[in-house]
Amino acid sequence: DAFVENLNKPQTAPPKTIRVGYAQVGTESAWRLANTESIQSAAKEFGIQLFYENADQSPKRQIEAIRKFIAMKVDAIVLSPVIDSGWDEVLREAKQANIPVILSDREITVQDDDMYLTFIGADFVEEGRRAMRWIAENAVPANKNATIRIMELQGTVGASPSVERSLGFREILQEYPNDKIVYTRSGDFTYDGGKQIVEEYLKTHKWDIDVVYAHNDDMALGAAEALEKNGIAPGKDVKIVSIDGTKNALNAIVSGKMNCVVECNPLLGPQLMKAITDLMSGKELPLRIITDEKVFTKENTQETIKSRKY
Numbered sequence: 001d002a003f004v005e006n007l008n009k010p011q012t013a014p015p016k017t018i019r020v021g022y023a024q025v026g027t028e029s030a031w032r033l034a035n036t037e038s039i040q041s042a043a044k045e046f047g048i049q050l051f052y053e054n055a056d057q058s059p060k061r062q063i064e065a066i067r068k069f070i071a072m073k074v075d076a077i078v079l080s081p082v083i084d085s086g087w088d089e090v091l092r093e094a095k096q097a098n099i100p101v102i103l104s105d106r107e108i109t110v111q112d113d114d115m116y117l118t119f120i121g122a123d124f125v126e127e128g129r130r131a132m133r134w135i136a137e138n139a140v141p142a143n144k145n146a147t148i149r150i151m152e153l154q155g156t157v158g159a160s161p162s163v164e165r166s167l168g169f170r171e172i173l174q175e176y177p178n179d180k181i182v183y184t185r186s187g188d189f190t191y192d193g194g195k196q197i198v199e200e201y202l203k204t205h206k207w208d209i210d211v212v213y214a215h216n217d218d219m220a221l222g223a224a225e226a227l228e229k230n231g232i233a234p235g236k237d238v239k240i241v242s243i244d245g246t247k248n249a250l251n252a253i254v255s256g257k258m259n260c261v262v263e264c265n266p267l268l269g270p271q272l273m274k275a276i277t278d279l280m281s282g283k284e285l286p287l288r289i290i291t292d293e294k295v296f297t298k299e300n301t302q303e304t305i306k307s308r309k310y
């Protein structure tokens with residue numbers, strides 16, 4: 001009968017759900033929230049079970065998260081590292097457990113590059129170059145021969161976007177001997193961090209800065225608020241250039257409070273989940289997958305604002 005017939009049919013196992021551990025940096029910026037949302041919703045679309053750990057910008061907590069994923073025997077680990085160094089030991093443990101690691105958004109320095117399979121994210125060095133190119137072409141001091149004085153708001157100390165956005169910026173800066181970075185502080189990629197740097201500066205200086213270069217939008221917007229409170233018009237008395245391309249920053253360009261935003265795309269989820277699915281079906285992954293990005297100024301921002309979700 002039908003029951004016996006069914007028993008005799010070859011049994012195929014139901015397709016296994018892919019389980020992925022995701023060690024995220026934190027919730028420090030609007031960019032980061034959009035990044036997490038993109039990865040979580042792409043996981044759902046791809047039918048991947050995602051275990052999310054928020055490290056609140058602590059590398060130590062990320063290492064604990066990775067160890068937890070190893071103990072859970074997940075199929076893959078996605079790491080968006082808070083800082084660039086200190087990963088050798090824990091990634092060796094993942095390798096010994098045969099769990100592939102994919103870097104998302106930020107890169108790392110490890111003794112053995114075999115510790116991770118691929119990196120999916122932006123070219124931060126190029127972002128820094130783009131920011132300085134805009135300054136070179138657009139920031140003019142009142143007296144043509146005078147120096148352009150730049151304040152740099154760096155991201156988290158030791159994070160790859162901070163290191164690389166500084167590097168790329170300086171690479172172009174050296175071609176312009178009249179342009180100088182006169183003050184550099186870390187605002188940890190947060191709104192409050194950017195605000196505090198400007199407030200601190202104003203305690204001991206009369207405002208003498210032509211350009212604020214912020215490693216992300218949140219710090220730029222925080223700095224703009226502090227400037228306004230002190231009677232200095234952001235975007236007019238001082239040019240503001242930053243990196244990311246969040247809706248708030250694009251709005252600030254349109255309202256004239258910021259001048260240039262170099263885009264860094266946080267919507268990495270679909271590419272990431274596609275890579276994991278490919279990996280699980282035995283395909284080889286490219287070593288680096290770099291996202292496509294643009295530069296926003298008052299000339300081209302309006303068209304993007306409506307469709308920008310973050």
Ligand code: AHR
Nearest residue numbers: 029031032105161189216
């Ligand atoms: O790693 C990307 C950077 O981290 C983004 O520019 C910033 O907003 C985030 O916090």
